Amino acid sequence: MSMDMTTRMFKEEGWVRKKCPKCGKYFWTLDPDRETCGDPPCDEYAFIGKPGIPKKYTLEEMREAFLGFFERNGHGRVKRYPVLPRWRDDVLLVGASIMDFQPWVISGEADPPANPLTISQPSIRFTDIDNVGITGRHFTIFEMMAHHAFNYPKKPIYWMDETVEYAYEFFTKDLRMKGEDITFKENPWAGGGNAGPAFEVLYRGLEVATLVFMQYKLAPPNADPSQIVEIKGDKYVPMETRVVDTGYGLERLVWMSQGTPTAYDAVLGYVVEPLKRMAGVDRIDERILMENSRLAGMFDIEDMGDLKVLRREVANKVGISVEELEKAVRPYELIYAIADHTKALTFMLADGVIPSNVKAGYLARLLIRKSIRNMRELGINAPLSEIVAMHIKALHKTYPEFREMEDVILDIVDVEEKRYQETLRRGSNLVKREVAKLKKSGKDEIPLENLILYYESHGLTPEIVKEVAEKEGIRVHIPDNFYTLVAKEAERTVKEEEKKSIVDFELLQDLPDTRTLYYEDPMMKEFDAKVLKILGEWVVLDQTAFYPEGGGQPCDLGTLDGIKILDVQKIGKVILHKVERMEFREGQRVHGKIDWERRIQHMRHHTGTHVLMGALVRVLGSHVWQSGSQLHTDWARLDIAHYKRIGEEELREIERLANRVVMENREVRWEWLPRTEAEQRYGFRLYQGGVVPGKVIRVLNIKDWDVQACGGTHLPNTGLIGPIKILRTERIQDGVERIIFAAGEAAIKWMQESESIIKRTSGIFRVPPEKLPDTAQKFFDEWKNARKEVEKLKRELAKLLVYELESRVEEIGDIEFIGDVVEGDIEHLREAALKLKKPNRVIAIISEDSGAVVVAVGDNVDHKAGDLVRIITFVAGGGGGGKKDLAQGKIKNILKAKEALEEVKKKL
Numbered sequence: 001m002s003m004d005m006t007t008r009m010f011k012e013e014g015w016v017r018k019k020c021p022k023c024g025k026y027f028w029t030l031d032p033d034r035e036t037c038g039d040p041p042c043d044e045y046a047f048i049g050k051p052g053i054p055k056k057y058t059l060e061e062m063r064e065a066f067l068g069f070f071e072r073n074g075h076g077r078v079k080r081y082p083v084l085p086r087w088r089d090d091v092l093l094v095g096a097s098i099m100d101f102q103p104w105v106i107s108g109e110a111d112p113p114a115n116p117l118t119i120s121q122p123s124i125r126f127t128d129i130d131n132v133g134i135t136g137r138h139f140t141i142f143e144m145m146a147h148h149a150f151n152y153p154k155k156p157i158y159w160m161d162e163t164v165e166y167a168y169e170f171f172t173k174d175l176r177m178k179g180e181d182i183t184f185k186e187n188p189w190a191g192g193g194n195a196g197p198a199f200e201v202l203y204r205g206l207e208v209a210t211l212v213f214m215q216y217k218l219a220p221p222n223a224d225p226s227q228i229v230e231i232k233g234d235k236y237v238p239m240e241t242r243v244v245d246t247g248y249g250l251e252r253l254v255w256m257s258q259g260t261p262t263a264y265d266a267v268l269g270y271v272v273e274p275l276k277r278m279a280g281v282d283r284i285d286e287r288i289l290m291e292n293s294r295l296a297g298m299f300d301i302e303d304m305g306d307l308k309v310l311r312r313e314v315a316n317k318v319g320i321s322v323e324e325l326e327k328a329v330r331p332y333e334l335i336y337a338i339a340d341h342t343k344a345l346t347f348m349l350a351d352g353v354i355p356s357n358v359k360a361g362y363l364a365r366l367l368i369r370k371s372i373r374n375m376r377e378l379g380i381n382a383p384l385s386e387i388v389a390m391h392i393k394a395l396h397k398t399y400p401e402f403r404e405m406e407d408v409i410l411d412i413v414d415v416e417e418k419r420y421q422e423t424l425r426r427g428s429n430l431v432k433r434e435v436a437k438l439k440k441s442g443k444d445e446i447p448l449e450n451l452i453l454y455y456e457s458h459g460l461t462p463e464i465v466k467e468v469a470e471k472e473g474i475r476v477h478i479p480d481n482f483y484t485l486v487a488k489e490a491e492r493t494v495k496e497e498e499k500k501s502i503v504d505f506e507l508l509q510d511l512p513d514t515r516t517l518y519y520e521d522p523m524m525k526e527f528d529a530k531v532l533k534i535l536g537e538w539v540v541l542d543q544t545a546f547y548p549e550g551g552g553q554p555c556d557l558g559t560l561d562g563i564k565i566l567d568v569q570k571i572g573k574v575i576l577h578k579v580e581r582m583e584f585r586e587g588q589r590v591h592g593k594i595d596w597e598r599r600i601q602h603m604r605h606h607t608g609t610h611v612l613m614g615a616l617v618r619v620l621g622s623h624v625w626q627s628g629s630q631l632h633t634d635w636a637r638l639d640i641a642h643y644k645r646i647g648e649e650e651l652r653e654i655e656r657l658a659n660r661v662v663m664e665n666r667e668v669r670w671e672w673l674p675r676t677e678a679e680q681r682y683g684f685r686l687y688q689g690g691v692v693p694g695k696v697i698r699v700l701n702i703k704d705w706d707v708q709a710c711g712g713t714h715l716p717n718t719g720l721i722g723p724i725k726i727l728r729t730e731r732i733q734d735g736v737e738r739i740i741f742a743a744g745e746a747a748i749k750w751m752q753e754s755e756s757i758i759k760r761t762s763g764i765f766r767v768p769p770e771k772l773p774d775t776a777q778k779f780f781d782e783w784k785n786a787r788k789e790v791e792k793l794k795r796e797l798a799k800l801l802v803y804e805l806e807s808r809v810e811e812i813g814d815i816e817f818i819g820d821v822v823e824g825d826i827e828h829l830r831e832a833a834l835k836l837k838k839p840n841r842v843i844a845i846i847s848e849d850s851g852a853v854v855v856a857v858g859d860n861v862d863h864k865a866g867d868l869v870r871i872i873t874f875v876a877g878g879g880g881g882g883k884k885d886l887a888q889g890k891i892k893n894i895l896k897a898k899e900a901l902e903e904v905k906k907k908l
Helices: 008-012 059-072 097-101 160-174 250-258 263-267 269-279 286-296 304-318 322-350 359-378 384-395 400-404 406-440 448-458 462-471 482-491 596-620 648-663 675-682 684-689 745-765 769-806 826-836 865-876 894-907
Strands: 016-019 026-029 117-124 141-151 182-186 189-191 194-196 198-203 206-218 229-231 234-249 526-535 538-541 558-560 563-571 574-579 589-594 625-631 636-641 668-674 696-702 706-709 724-733 736-743 810-812 815-822 841-847 852-857 879-882 886-890
Touching: 008 160, 059 117, 059 141, 059 160, 059 250, 097 117, 097 141, 097 234, 117 322, 141 160, 141 250, 141 322, 160 182, 160 198, 160 206, 160 234, 189 206, 194 234, 206 250, 234 250, 250 263, 263 269, 263 322, 269 322, 269 359, 269 384, 286 304, 286 322, 304 322, 322 359, 322 384, 322 400, 322 406, 359 384, 359 406, 359 462, 359 482, 384 400, 384 406, 400 406, 406 448, 406 462, 448 462, 448 482, 596 625, 596 636, 596 648, 596 696, 596 706, 596 724, 596 736, 596 745, 625 684, 648 724, 668 675, 675 684, 675 696, 684 706, 724 745, 736 745, 745 769, 769 815, 769 826, 815 894, 826 841, 826 852, 826 886, 841 865, 841 894, 852 865, 865 879, 865 886, 865 894
Parallel strands: 815 841
Antiparallel strands: 016 026, 026 182, 117 141, 141 234, 182 198, 189 194, 194 206, 198 206, 206 234, 229 234, 526 538, 526 589, 538 574, 558 563, 558 589, 563 574, 625 636, 636 736, 668 696, 696 706, 724 736, 810 815, 841 852, 852 886, 879 886
């Protein structure tokens, strides 16, 4: 891509554009003698041990310096967004500040919260997880400080000139960095379907900011060739909205100001220092860590080969052997990784990620298990929650939500740690079994796909698999990027198949939006409308009170001029009604009548879902998030993200709170709001039911209880819901609890049925209902004792059967044969056959009571038990089979039992 990147500042203040002889990229500098661009490996770090910023900053001080600078320069300060992006469903975690404003703000469907704006966004990326702790600079969590300007058509804010000037002014005036050491390297940017020219801002060997001018989007197949621009091998066309997308590295700037051996020491000292004490780690010569970070900055470590090169270079530089170096740095690498991973985990759990085997929950579990493994290697026996608590203590002033959710966050980590220990106990046995299979098939190494499977399905880290397998004599090779591989696998999002349209979308293009009477008056039972179009068995009206299927709520049924409505669907903004028979014509006036009993029960359940959600959050914690819901007339289900089973007392309290809100008859209001206004007023809890498209969204608000973006039909107050009864809960998948409940008449019906069952049961036991539990327990205990007695008698009977049959041995050549028709059930016969079994013996016994057949064959007999059972069932009917030594079956005709045994004798 060739474009002019000469800015006003470069022209007016004597900047020189040069080409770096090492990487071939162009850059701008104030220093006429500078040759290279300032970016490793063209230049190395020149700030470790000698800070590049005169004042030492903490994270909080640097963040405030940045946000304050841009606020003074006319930018609106915006609070951080959650790291779990509830407003979009195409990514698992927020990895950059611009993700906060995709897709709605960039597309123009929503206004930005301020324009221009400034933000410091915690961002999580797993692409470098295997380098965390090793290189001195890589993190899974970092804060991307940014300023953004959204230049909509005919509404320009600012562009390249101002962006470059802001960066230079902040760095030189506010942070007092030396202007002659700053370079602006030209490097086009592309990602997430967008692209544009960009500057990497470099200072003393460290990239401290990236200034992207997002102005292109991927070209569609029918794009005008004159509009196409090629960037990094892909074709792009201009965007309508041009976006200033900047990213300043908070941790990197703090590191620059402190000049510590690693970035971890600069920003995570509050965890790093206690971990060193807990692990009893020896003090290390700081030169080792300094040289390690400085040399690691010169290249990307992608595999073990790169790491070996780094180790060798550092060892040579500090004058020790590679082995001595590894022994010295390994504990530090583990400590740095634990500090980083637990910080990322704290943000994820505080923002509602529940550890599980899917999506973002999988990544949270990966961090937990990797951290536990690192602590184990360091010999630290403290619970992982103790480390997470250090982050909460250090960060809660900036992020008060950490303190508010502390109990839940720490409980989640404790529950996960216990689960992991249980997994390891079960897993080591699994690995031993798998190793035995590999040995049998002549293999001496566990394949990579097995390592990934053990990790994903059983939570076994490759290090633990290696530990168990190598004791059993099987080799294990762990790829250096193992955790990056499994994280990438988790981050792949599967696009759902597009729902096939019920009619050709083109046929609806000229139709106006259907007026939605069910929103204007949800209590409307009948209405008049005009037929606009007939499409096969579907009718389009100008307005309708029939609710179309959507958001977990079934469609309304009823009649149109007395003809049954079978289905109601919405395509775009047009609503279609499927009729039992077509007797309509375009332009006709019709009268619609809703099946009101069905509709009101759906409304009770839908409003009840919102009431229940408010109760769940208050009892279980604000981590609880709706994962799905489905309404029926007789019952409804609500799926929630929760990390353990809901206790009986918790369920009672949830039910009690929900019914109290019903009895308080709280007002239920709904309003249409611009997306950004709704988000700023109510936060991202709006998206409990999933991402809602559109510029304007419908917000449902149960006064002081629950607020959600919701397109369903609702009652005007909670009193109309009637009683709410939780019927049962299920764990439907890892991290998701399902609550089945009934509301209104459906709840009353369920209570009446339960009461009827209790009355009938009381009648059977002949006691009043309140005595049922004690009476049932008494009967159960008596039954249990009687069962024990029966089992005892059965064992005695089996002994007698063995004694009796032992005296009936027949000699058939070298084989001893016992064959008879006896009393007893299949268990007796099997137990007797096993006790009678000998190497040269065949036992074939048939129960005269049930027709059960058992055949046992000794090891020295050249016949299979399964074949002999089939001879018996061929003669006497029935079926059966089994292994070589033992088989069983059942015959139909007991009168042919003796004849069947004679056939077995003949076979022998």
